[in-house]
Amino acid sequence: MSLTFYTNPMSRGRIARWMLEETGAAYETRYLRYGPEMSSADYTAVNPMRKVPAIVHDGKVLTECAAICLYLADAFPKADLAPPLDARADYYRWMLFAAGPWEAASTNRSLNVEVSPETSGMVGYGDFDRTLDALLSAVPDEGYLLGPKFSALDVYMGSQISWGSQFGSIPKTLRVEAYLERLQSRRGYIRASELDDAAMATYGPAG
Numbered sequence: 688m689s690l691t692f693y694t695n696p697m698s699r700g701r702i703a704r705w706m707l708e709e710t711g712a713a714y715e716t717r718y719l720r721y722g723p724e725m726s727s728a729d730y731t732a733v734n735p736m737r738k739v740p741a742i743v744h745d746g747k748v749l750t751e752c753a754a755i756c757l758y759l760a761d762a763f764p765k766a767d768l769a770p771p772l773d774a775r776a777d778y779y780r781w782m783l784f785a786a787g788p789w790e791a792a793s794t795n796r797s798l799n800v801e802v803s804p805e806t807s808g809m810v811g812y813g814d815f816d817r818t819l820d821a822l823l824s825a826v827p828d829e830g831y832l833l834g835p836k837f838s839a840l841d842v843y844m845g846s847q848i849s850w851g852s853q854f855g856s857i858p859k860t861l862r863v864e865a866y867l868e869r870l871q872s873r874r875g876y877i878r879a880s881e882l883d884d885a886a887m888a889t890y891g892p893a894g
């Protein structure tokens with residue numbers, strides 16, 4: 688088995704790193720600096736978007752954090768990070784909601800791009816406020832997004848919620864903060880953060 692992880696410690700690669708750590712799988716990390724290293728011919732062959740993260744598992748290339756989380760949960764079933772096939776409605780629904788409507792709405796909000804009421808019907812997320820309301824409706828009072836069991840959905844959507852609350856697009860309510868505390872006390876999260884924090888000195892902006 689070979690598993691290679693391409694990342695930069697100051698990137699969405701932190702989501703994929705956390706997921707990798709949750710699986711318990713052994714993997715090799717290749718750090719890429721922003722700029723020429725991400726645009727090299729070697730890396731463009733892995734990800735023509737010239738973005739991180741990406742993984743290569745036994746010759747299979749995966750890009751897009753949400754796809755990486757879904758894939759790894761199935762590739763390493765012993766880690767028990769995906770619900771059974773007949774109980775995946777919420778799992779798929781919220782994973783793709785977080786990767787599509789929420790990611791677009793929160794990015795546009797941070798760039799001060801607002802959708803007018805006349806055009807919101809054409810925009811996949813409609814408008815920011817209703818996308819935020821939908822996202823908050825999924826945050827549980829206790830346990831995790833799918834119930835008492837942690838899953839790959841918590842890695843991906845939980846990371847989006849964490850970043851949103853850090854950067855001000857998601858209000859820091861008690862419910863949101865308590866949910867994030869549950870996520871951030873996990874061993875996989877702590878180990879992933881330690882690895883990426885340590886790599887910042889070499890591969891982060893000042894590296």
Ligand SMILES: N[C@@H](CCC(=O)N[C@@H](CS)C(=O)NCC(=O)O)C(=O)O
Nearest residue numbers: 698699737738739740750751752753
């Ligand atoms: N949709 C991609 C987004 C990946 C992405 O935007 N990565 C950024 C870092 S967070 C990047 O590599 N930027 C470098 C560039 O575009 O030059 C995912 O979810 O993995």
